[in-house]
Amino acid sequence: MGARSSSTIQAMTAVGFLLLFYAGALGVAGVLLALPYLLYTTHRFHALLTVLCLAGSGALVWSLWPRFERFVPPGLRLTEAEHPRLFAAIRDVAGRMGTRMPDAVYLVEDVNAYVLQVGGVLGLGGQRVLCVGLGLMAVDDLSQWRAAVAHEFGHFQGGDTRLVGLLCATRSAMIRTLGGWRFFSWVPETFLRLTQALSRRQELVADTWSVRLAGKRAHLSGLRWEALHARAWRRYLAREVLPLASRGVVPDNLFEGYRRYLASADWAEGLREWDVTCEPASCPYDSHPSLEERIAFAERLEAPDVPPDERPAYTLLSDAEALERRFTARLWPRAVEFIPWSEAGEHWRALWNETASRVQARVPDFSLARVAALVKDAGAWEPFAEAIQPRLVGYRAPDRAERVREVVASSVSAYLASILSAHGLAWRTSPGEPLRLDCAGEPVEPVALVDGLLAGTLGADTLERLRERLAVDADAAWRVPESARAEALEPRAPVTVERTGGAVVVRAPFSRLGLPECCALCGGERARHVETRFHVGGMLRDDGDVTLPVPVCQAHAHQPHKAFKVRHYEEESDLITLEVPTWEYARLIQRSNA
Template sequence: MGATLRALRALVLLCGFYLLGLVLLAALAALDVASVTWAHGAVTGKIVLVSVVLAIPVVRGMFMLRTPEGDGPVGLAVTEAAEPRLWALVRELAVATGTRAPDTIVLTGDVNAAVSENPRLLGLRPGPRSLYLGVPLLTGLTEAQLRAVLAHEYGHFTGGDTRLSALVVRGRVQIGRTVGHFRAKADGKQAAERARQQQAAAKRTAKGKQAKEVDTAGAGVTYRLMAAIYTAYAKLYLRATLSTARAQEYAADLAAARIAGRDATASALREIPALAAAHDFYLESYATLGVTARQLPPHGQFFGGFGRMLTAREAELTRLREKLPTEPASPYDSHPPIADRVQRIEELPADGRGGQDDGPALALLADPARTLAALEDAVLTDEVRQFERAGEWEQLLGSSMAAGLASLDTPLHRALAFYTKDRPTLPALLTVIDDGQLWQLAQRLPLSEQAAAAKGRAFREFVRPVLRDSLQSMVLAEFSARSLLHWEFSWSRPASLRLPGSASDLDGEAGTEAALAAAVDAALADRPDTAPLRALLPPAPQPA
């Protein structure tokens, strides 16, 4: 099916959205006429009011004729003067692919490359083009692999896919907004009804009466019904408009292999899912490490640290490259499974191109460090940019761990609150244990029915895992509060720590963990002994 026929089919399906709206409006109007004819008084007014309320989002959805501007990925637009090598590569590949180069290049913070076009006449005539290029992708790919990725994206241009996508996206946006409006209204009705019933229940309880169970199943049911109708059409729309999408991806892969070489295309396809998984891990474990302490990595390192982690964890990346996804992300995913795409490319005859290592793609940028810093300013929110900048990654780790431990709130903390007027602390807990009240304290922990029914040794075995985790955390919090913990930062493995006192004489991380685990186990034994834990604690500060 050609681009024009695909666009026409998308246009027909988009018209179906408007037809669905007209049918619903006609049904609501018929309901109003019937109520006026057959019903009387307040019933007629309620029916007309409900139909008007339901008609408003339908009409709004029908008049969303244009996709709002600025809906593309947030990023840093770069000019040809600022990034001449990148633009030269982009233009070179456009000529090789036989298509028009993009008018704009936007660097983003995602592991992704994408092209878009703002066509005219509902996608039947071309318009301005944009290339969105993720800096983490540049960080992890070689220049040869990047050429393959860009050639793949240009394959969508030559096939007219970007013009088709304008219609598809428009339909998705319109249907999605209409469904979202109905669901938001239903949720609002449900929340209001829940609040009303909870308030009534509180009044009955205050009067000594038994409160009724809160039941909001019927709240907002008409809105949910309308949302269900549009959701059903949305599924039909997606399945129909994405029926040729996978063929488009295969064709774009072949274009990439023709332009950039078989080996470069296959290796790029293997690399992208590995980079995506690694980047998710990097964001969670490194880049956003200091959020609880309202700290950011050194300027330019929010994205710049990703390359350092990739270098340190090359062995893990190698394993990820071999574990290619064999199933699409969802039934509506436009991309075929990566494993299938790689197999198709690797079955092509060897062409002797693209297998060489020609350096990192990030080197195409004129000043990578400056660009990474500018990208932070472009994509991070105003609130996040106000965070303090750590001088080094080690400082960021220490601040993050200290903030997390300072706000510690474990089940053991909450149980201990019954034994002390002040904020629960480790010394207070050790006093409770020394007084022989550990297992009475454990009765106040959240317990399963089986644990609550257990007695003696069986009960102790049930509660020990919760006690052990909480007590170990309390020990770390106590040392952190006295600035006695030393955290060791690493790009290749989890952060490790060193404890003061007797543990500092032990050899390495394993010895530190073993000393703490042994002291915690002694405190939680059938006959608790807090002496090993107290030996780890520094002397309490003496008053002046």
Template sequence: MGEALAFRLRAVRAYVLLVGFFLMGAVLIAAMAVLDWLLMTRLFIARMAGFEGMVLAVTVLLAVAILRGMYVFLQAGRLGPAPQGVAVTPQDQPELWEQIHAAAEAAGERPPDELYLVGEVNAGVMEQSRLLGLLPGRRRMVLGLPLLAGLTVPRLRAVLAHEFGHYANLDTRLGGVTVRGRMAVLHTVEVFGRGSTPLHHTVGALYVGYARMFLRTSQSVARHQELAADRMAARHAGRDATAAALRALPVLDAAHTYYLQTYAGMGEPLEALPPVGEVHGGFPRLLAARPGERLAALGAGQRPPRPHRYDSHPPTAERVALIEELPADDLADGSADEPAALALLHDPGRVFAELEAHTLPPEAAQLRRMSWDDLVMTRAVADAGDLSRPLRLAVARTLRAEETEPAPVRNADAELPGLEAVLDAFDRGLLWTAVADRMPKPPQASHLTGPSARNFIRPRIFDGLAGMIQLRLVETGHATPDIAWSGHPGLALPEEWERGMDDAVDAAVADTPDTAPLRALLAGVGRVSA
């Protein structure tokens, strides 16, 4: 009882400060109005004469800045433009809406008026509130398709109930109002931070100082609401499903980032896109191929984002620990072996295709679409060409330098040496006497000599030679594309190459180059002169 009363008192104090954030602007404007009236009626002492015009101009500009801040503060409660996503009605996706209605009912809240499926690992409910959040308004929910792809239905229930729990009268109406007020305050401060005039910075300093006081005061209220929303999720979806969902969210976020960079963005240098619907729709394939620890490994080594100083979310480990302290229940934990919540959607392929239309820039319509295999092959060939070109250029320059009367080069790329010529140059002892010196090096490595220089440049020579080998294997039909949802997309090489390629290339770029092992491997895919 004492803890509940303390929370109510903190919520009331935070709300009073929230109202004060708005009233501060009104008080400042009133004070300047009084000052202007005194100037206009010449009640100031005579020596102030002559400064009235300048003071009036300054006060008017300050008043405009303050009014802008008050307007921005009030506008923070608006829903704003529709998100980049697919608008979904109950008629479009009844099973998904059924889960949303159930979660809203469990929290004692009304369901959203709008639902948008977006391309992020995200879920949220926004409300167009009035009178600093005291009067509710239209609600909009956003739900990420990657979230549906990575969570089972019980775990999705937990996420949905948590979002509606933010709006529930869990302890006091003012608790939810305070949480919404924090977003309005942060939004107002950000707008002033983007101001370009000294007056904006002056007024902004006042707002920032007051905002810090409000955010410190309301921090415990916001965190209390967050943990209360977790408990609401546990009551609706079950303790174990809620804890599992909390653990899964950062893993899904890291996996989705990896997918966007490695797969969805694979064709960017080629000005190409995956098949229609697969820009976002390939993510479920990656999830299906990487269960458990292999999926979590995608985020290994990544530094977690630094939490905001006034973040209302306690650390995930703390939230999970508090959930697991709750009594056990007989609700399903939503094991990862169960079907993903994506199964709630009718025709998910069509939804993924519609999402592309809302998220891709207009110029994407001009890009060519390629199958995953064609995309992997084309990208692998382009990457192999980029890797091999510095080595081929270095060998070409070395060979031209040996000529007594070098012929003019009309097309440098067309006249770059092939794999056989490069290996012949290595056999002649040119690798470490001339070729390595012509390989590009950053300025900080230009002073290196002897073994240090060789160890620095050797990996680049290795990559260049490996790139040439990959091009040869593609040319002869011995390398095939491998989308490798469970690994890394690239080329699948013959078994003998998988076993022996690295050792053979290592021998070719050793201090005393030996190309024989590599030539032996190449003998089966195209003759290389001895």
């Protein structure tokens, strides 16, 4: 009862603030309309003032006018004819909660579920949409899945989706109306604090429905499980899929691979690293309570025990494997080829061979004998890493040492593995597991071996014994095909630097250009990137703008416009000409794109 009354008070306060804003803005528009008439009747007609007042009043009314956004389907629309078990389960949850079915159900890729109210005006009217993540169904059991759906339907029950539409429309109107007036920035900020506090309270009310329908065990385990999987899914894509996608190949069923990933060493390592309950407390601008707050709230609720249903949630889908393959193809529409997981190892081998070629081409005297010398000499890591990955040139962030070590570890692991595989060892891999080489039935893990050498937990004699056992020459080097050598030595972006009339000018292909990871104005440690837009006349683009993410330090965060001046851009050739502050920074751009 206390939660409901608190939500009511917050909603009333937000709506009152909303009405006050609209009344004030419309009042100003009315004054602007009336002012020319009053001047005309009491003094004389002023043409310029009349035009300005009419324009200002029109701009205010336009900014307040509700916008109609076209609904873009977030995923694959599901039908009851195709998936009767899924819709029966959704209907069961809706019936037990006393709410009506959603008008449409979409399948999205996330480890998540959410609801939308689309169409209508200011959150009124429109259709209910339920979005269910295929990633969520891949990992939840039926009890956890019902808890997630009950939580989302709780937003429908409380009218949250209608209220959110109204509040979002008002926030947008405030930003359009007051965005250019720094003095009035407190108005949208105050409204955001009020409405986000309401959103956090609505999340807890929706959690009450989840506990009531699915039980406390399913709700709590689902919260923890889904928080873990939201991280793990991103980690899985970054480590297991994106490197292959860069070669134009994607495994044909990402979700099968993810289920296999959950039995891997990488998943076990992630579980040790992540403590999902140790999140920062909610700040006033968060739309959701922290996981810790939600768990504590649910623990306090009185709810009957509900027997768990541990069947996998994806069994609700008809022919789940075919749907997962179809959805994988939707996620990567530009993939050149879809491959079974059994063929992924061969493509990983090719990736590692490309890295070995890059190492050999950029550090020509490198060999198997130098592996041991490099890992023992930490002072040699930086020049080696910068040769392999020029983006590290000028990188001064606190994690520089960590980034350098990562480049050394990945490059040396690939180099070592490629040489050993060339001497008869076979490749073995699976999602989440390190690439292994098989030596007469005995596994050799290059990544673990190099990590041990870098950390000092393994001695150089470990590598020497392996080399002798495999009869590999101590000075063995990787043989680089000429085509691979040319590709490895090709700069990320060819950059030319010159002085023109006292200015320092840089020319490079815009789409390939990467800026150094340090402040563009002082060369200091980068705090963040600030997107700066430059208007360039004669461009083929409709808006005539170029956007550059400029790296700046905290002191220069509001001055990125001083870092670059765009002199010219040709869209056809993609060549951009920039004027930069100093010769030193221009040379740094050139080196970091080498």
